[in-house]
Amino acid sequence: MTASHPSPFSAVTRRATLRAAGAGTALLGLGLAGCRSAVSSEGDPVPAGDAKPRRGGTLRIAIGNDFTPALLFAQSAQSLQQGLLFNTLTRYDDRLRPQPELAVSWTYPKDGRSITLKLREGVAFHDGRPFTADDVIFAVQNLQNPVRAAQLRATASAVTGFEKHGDHELTLRLTHPVANLFDLFEFMIITDRHTVADAVAGRKLNGTGPFRFVKWSPGTGLDLVRNDRYWRAGRPYLDAVELRVAGQADALVSSLRTGQSQLSFDVPGKSMALVKSTPSLKITDYSTGAGAYYVGVNTTVKPLDDKAVRQAIAWAVDRDRLLAQSLGGYGLASAAPWPRSSPAFTEARRTHYRHDPAKARELLRSAGHRSLKLPLLHSATPGDTSIAEAVQYDLAQVGIDVTLEPTDPATAQKKLISQSMPALWTLSHGFAQVHPSTLAVSAYPFNEAKNTSRFRSGTYTRIVKEAWTTPDDGPAGRARYARITEILLDEAFIIDLVVRGQVQVASERLRGVSLNKFSQARLDDAYLV
Numbered sequence: 001m002t003a004s005h006p007s008p009f010s011a012v013t014r015r016a017t018l019r020a021a022g023a024g025t026a027l028l029g030l031g032l033a034g035c036r037s038a039v040s041s042e043g044d045p046v047p048a049g050d051a052k053p054r055r056g057g058t059l060r061i062a063i064g065n066d067f068t069p070a071l072l073f074a075q076s077a078q079s080l081q082q083g084l085l086f087n088t089l090t091r092y093d094d095r096l097r098p099q100p101e102l103a104v105s106w107t108y109p110k111d112g113r114s115i116t117l118k119l120r121e122g123v124a125f126h127d128g129r130p131f132t133a134d135d136v137i138f139a140v141q142n143l144q145n146p147v148r149a150a151q152l153r154a155t156a157s158a159v160t161g162f163e164k165h166g167d168h169e170l171t172l173r174l175t176h177p178v179a180n181l182f183d184l185f186e187f188m189i190i191t192d193r194h195t196v197a198d199a200v201a202g203r204k205l206n207g208t209g210p211f212r213f214v215k216w217s218p219g220t221g222l223d224l225v226r227n228d229r230y231w232r233a234g235r236p237y238l239d240a241v242e243l244r245v246a247g248q249a250d251a252l253v254s255s256l257r258t259g260q261s262q263l264s265f266d267v268p269g270k271s272m273a274l275v276k277s278t279p280s281l282k283i284t285d286y287s288t289g290a291g292a293y294y295v296g297v298n299t300t301v302k303p304l305d306d307k308a309v310r311q312a313i314a315w316a317v318d319r320d321r322l323l324a325q326s327l328g329g330y331g332l333a334s335a336a337p338w339p340r341s342s343p344a345f346t347e348a349r350r351t352h353y354r355h356d357p358a359k360a361r362e363l364l365r366s367a368g369h370r371s372l373k374l375p376l377l378h379s380a381t382p383g384d385t386s387i388a389e390a391v392q393y394d395l396a397q398v399g400i401d402v403t404l405e406p407t408d409p410a411t412a413q414k415k416l417i418s419q420s421m422p423a424l425w426t427l428s429h430g431f432a433q434v435h436p437s438t439l440a441v442s443a444y445p446f447n448e449a450k451n452t453s454r455f456r457s458g459t460y461t462r463i464v465k466e467a468w469t470t471p472d473d474g475p476a477g478r479a480r481y482a483r484i485t486e487i488l489l490d491e492a493f494i495i496d497l498v499v500r501g502q503v504q505v506a507s508e509r510l511r512g513v514s515l516n517k518f519s520q521a522r523l524d525d526a527y528l529v
Contacts, residue, residue, distance in 0.1 A: 051511065057528040058240040059510070061521075062252045064266035064381050066245045067222055068410045069202035073148040075187070075430050075518055076413050080265060081243055083520030084224055086189035086207035089117065089136065090182055091516050096341075096434070098182040102131065102190055102208070112177030112471070119168040123231045125192050126212045133170040137162045138193035140172070143184075149417050151431065151442040154449075154468075155184045179471040180435035180442075187518050210236040210524050221245045230524075237512075237527035249382035256281055262507035262528070265290070265519070268383040272328030275505050285330055286502035286515055291430040292337050293322075293387050295376075295495040296445055300454045301423040303369060310492035311353075312363035313424075316398045317391060318355040323498050326386040330501030336485050337432040337439060337446075337496045344436040344481035352489045360398040371399040377415070377425040380406035387497070388426050416444050416452050428500060434517055436481045437468040445494045455493035463487070 067078055089103040098106075102123060108115040123131035142148055143156035150156070161173030178184075191199055192206035199205050205213035208231070211224035221243040226236055244261060246252035253271045255261040257278050267275055275281050295313060303309050319333035335353035338345040364370065378388035385406065392402050402424060407415070415421050431443040440446045441464060445453065448464040467480040488494060506513060512525035 051529040053237050053512070053525070053527045054529070055237050055527075056239050057237075058242060059238050059263060059523065059526065059528065060255075060261040061241065061243045062246045062255045062261040062264040062266065063221065063243050064245075064247065064252065064383070065409045066219060067202065067216055067243070068413075069200050069216075071149065071410070071413060072191075072200055072205075073143060073150045073189070074413070074417075075151055076409075079519045080521045081222055081224075082189050083209065083516060083522050084211045084241060085205050085209045085213060086191060087123075087209050088187070088189060088516070088520075089185040091186050092182070092434075096517070098185065102136075103185065112174065114171055114173050115181065116165075116169065116171045119170065120231065121168050123208050124229045125208055126206050126227055126229065127192070128229065129192070129194075130167075131190070131208055132167040133162075133164045134167075135190055135193060136170055137164075138196075139188050139190050142191070142193075142196065143188055150187075151444065152180075152184050152187050152438070154441050155180055155438070156188070176469045177471055179468055180438040183434045183438045183442075183517075186434075186516060189520075211238075211241055219245060232524060235524045237525070238523060241523065247381070252382075256505055256507070259507065262510050263513065264505050265503065265515075265521075266381075266383070267503065267505045268386060269327030269330060270325070270382075270386060272330065272503070280508050281505055282508055284504040284506070284513075286504065290500040290502035290519060291428045292334070292432060292499045293384075293426065293428050293497045294337075294445065295391060295497065296421060296425045296427065297453055297493050297495065298421055298423050299493050301374075303367060303372070304374075304423055306367050307491055308363045308367040309369065309372075310495070312360040312367070312398065313395065313400065314353040314489075314492045314495045315356045315363065316360040316400070317353075317394045317495070317497055319353075319497050320355065322387065322390045326383070326390055327498060327500060330503050332499040332501075333497075334499050335489060335496055337429070337488070337494075337499070338436070338485070339433055339499050342432060342436060343478060344432075344485060346482070346485075349482075349485050349489065353495075355394075357394075357398050364399060369399075371401065373401045373403070374424050375405050375422040376402040377405040377407055377412065377422050379409045379412045379427055381409060384427065391426055391497075419450070419452050419454060421452055426497075429494075430518070432499070436484065437464065440464040440484055441468050446488070451493070453493040455491060457487065457491065460484075460487050460491075 065078055087102050090098040091101050093099050102120050103117045104120050105118040106115055140156050140159050143150040143153055155178055158175050158178050159172045160175050163171040195204050195206045202216045210227050210230050212227045214223040214225055216222050224241040226239050246255055249268045249271050256264055297304050297310050299305050323331055323333045334350040336349040378384050388404055395402050429443050429445050431439045440448050445451055448461045463480055463483045509528050511527055514522040
């Protein structure tokens with residue numbers, strides 16, 4: 001069977017979120033449950049906007065976090081630039097249906113134990129070397145390497161064999177059906193296998209994407225230029241992209257308002273009112289969300305080994321106030337990790353924990369505590385600091401005195417991966433915007449086998465693995481997602497607070513920007529008027 005899908009991969013507006021809310025299950029229908037194939041359309045999209053696209057210009061992007069080469073293959077706050085330098089095999093459309101990128105078609109048998117990819121021909125890396133099936137093999141094996149700290153390593157590791165059919169066709173052999181296989185294909189950037197050591201050191205980033213790496217200036221940012229070998233004829237329109245670090249909110253917003261930068265995804269919620277009052281700036285809110293803020297709990301630290309204490313923390317936080325004051329109203333107050341577009345979302349689980357200080361104090365007393373003193377690590381960025389301060393205030397109202405521990409983002413990510421967090425921390429997580437099993441299999445805070453909270457449960461592991469290896473968008477599949485959510489809410493080793501809005505602030509002169517589901521910027525069609 002074959003199906004044809006159009007491209008582009010445009011941004012979804014907030015209005016489209018409601019239309020997509022019931023369509024999240026479309027992803028599940030693309031599981032390995034039958035013989036299907038997708039074939040690329042050869043037409044290029046025309047960027048949205050009221051002006052004709054034109055070639056030229058330099059786009060300056062204000063970023064809150066500097067590039068961290070060691071995290072190149074993980075999703076983190078620096079994922080933005082990956083879509084500029086690199087391509088992926090596929091990318092989802094607005095309804096979570098995979099569309100062609102470096103893979104132009106795919107077929108797989110009913111048993112779900114393999115998938116055959118037909119690869120795009122005529123693609124070259126920035127240094128001129130042709131892209132072939134060997135580069136896909138390397139990309140998968142690279143993510144299987146624990147050193148890369150890639151969140152989808154478990155999914156990549158389900159691939160146990162490769163069979164090439166020439167340079168541009170490849171069969172991947174799987175140990176079992178994988179419900180989130182296309183999550184892997186969108187997450188996995190295709191890098192040059194010959195220079196990966198230079199890539200993770202920040203010396204050379206050799207991809208097939210629309211822009212070439214010029215230099216990384218630590219603390220300042222990245223300089224990129226147009227890739228004249230790009231496989232999409234006539235793209236990109238821009239001559240260059242400069243990503244510039246603006247660690248302070250005031251500096252970041254000022255750069256946008258004065259025109260020094262034309263794009264940012266890192267404007268803190270507290271600054272959105274000022275952005276709204278600037279006529280030269282426009283705001284786009286993507287329905288995927290930008291992950292969720294949460295409180296993480298180290299379950300090996302007493303008394304947090306008692307789930308009653310963890311549940312008390314969950315009841316203590318005022319999520320609605322946090323959303324309004326720290327995120328400017330962009331997002332969704334939620335005790336569960338899922339955005340509304342996810343097939344795992346339900347309103348009842350979103351509101352499972354409400355702001356109830358009396359109940360929080362009652363739970364603490366039942367566990368034998370009237371007051372506690374605990375550390376709370378957070379990322380030292382304006383948005384994350386605001387969240388941590390709000391949590392600190394709410395916990396103080398129920399007798400939990402927390403000391404804030406601001407930490408640079410790269411160190412916080414390393415602590416997350418190495419399971420070396422203190423008693424409490426607040427950061428943000430991704431992966432709830434794609435297949436529900438990906439969150440529990442791949443996101444460090446939730447991983448059923450090795451999570452940052454050091455929480456283990458045989459029941460949790462069993463349900464997660466069933467959801468991961470059994471593609472099913474019917475009642476049985478939804479029941480598995482519900483069970484995963486119920487365990488998360490009851491055990492409260494991760495306490496979700498707010499699904500963040502994925503907010504883009506751009507100059508009114510900028511057109512054609514989009515993001516993929518892993519927050520990688522797509523500027524193939526971007527241009528300045």
